[in-house]
Amino acid sequence: MKITTWNVNSLTARLQHVLDWLAANPVDVLCLQELKLTEDKFPLMELQAAGYAHCAVFGQKTYNGVAILSRTELRDVVRNITHYPDESSRVITATVDGPEGPVRVVNGYFVNGQAPGSEKFAYKMAWLGGLNQYVGEELKAHPRLVLLGDFNIAPEDRDSFDPVGLKDTIHHTKEEREHFQGLIRLGLCDSFRLFEQPEKSFSWWDYRMLGYQKNRGLRIDHVLVSDALRPQVKGCAIDRTPRKWKQPSDHAPVTVEI
DNA sequence: ATGGCGGAAGCATTCCGA
Numbered sequence: 429m430k431i432t433t434w435n436v437n438s439l440t441a442r443l444q445h446v447l448d449w450l451a452a453n454p455v456d457v458l459c460l461q462e463l464k465l466t467e468d469k470f471p472l473m474e475l476q477a478a479g480y481a482h483c484a485v486f487g488q489k490t491y492n493g494v495a496i497l498s499r500t501e502l503r504d505v506v507r508n509i510t511h512y513p514d515e516s517s518r519v520i521t522a523t524v525d526g527p528e529g530p531v532r533v534v535n536g537y538f539v540n541g542q543a544p545g546s547e548k549f550a551y552k553m554a555w556l557g558g559l560n561q562y563v564g565e566e567l568k569a570h571p572r573l574v575l576l577g578d579f580n581i582a583p584e585d586r587d588s589f590d591p592v593g594l595k596d597t598i599h600h601t602k603e604e605r606e607h608f609q610g611l612i613r614l615g616l617c618d619s620f621r622l623f624e625q626p627e628k629s630f631s632w633w634d635y636r637m638l639g640y641q642k643n644r645g646l647r648i649d650h651v652l653v654s655d656a657l658r659p660q661v662k663g664c665a666i667d668r669t670p671r672k673w674k675q676p677s678d679h680a681p682v683t684v685e686i
Numbered sequence: 687a688t689g690g691c692g693g694a695a696g697c698a699t700t701c702c703g704a
Binding site for chain 1: 692695701
């Protein structure tokens, strides 16, 4: 089965791109971030017509918002993370049935953090602590687990177009990378790195300064798979195609095959 | 040194993203 994560930067603005991409890439599960809409504005009819009969939505006006779209049933949906009183809609969790058993899918839009030392960075650190605790508990109950989404963390220097110039700036700090490793230590692995990948593989490029054209990007969208799922992962890839379309999201979709 | 683009809210301009 194929599971994709994609930060669409407004589902209202990007619906046609999502539909066009799904028509060409009929994945089983699509996890979206930055919907920027409330659930009553979610384009359920259009997505159901595209084959995604089961949609779990955790929306919010203007900012944030996440959803899981599936061809098959979604069970035990959880909105938000426990142990952290987050006012933003950032995490939605559901169980889907894969060919070799159920898969727990945790879809997150991680806090951006703006700049080290800022209040928003402190929020990012606290939120990441709450997320770690939440995912640890989910893993105990559901060993076959995928944690995916927009992590807003470039885990290693090779995940940045300019690791020297951007050293210790947002997405590149030791503290953020330590939190990423904390998730790995729960018993997860970065599925993208299980396979040979092109040099300078990124998932986000700034709209400004011809970021995409110059491949000045970051790899901040990730699919982490649990130790129980790891032996059956067949591939993980970033699809840069929709980033070349007119008025694209600044993020590319990332797909794992299990 | 800074903003550069793009979306939302809402109608001029600000906030926010990464």
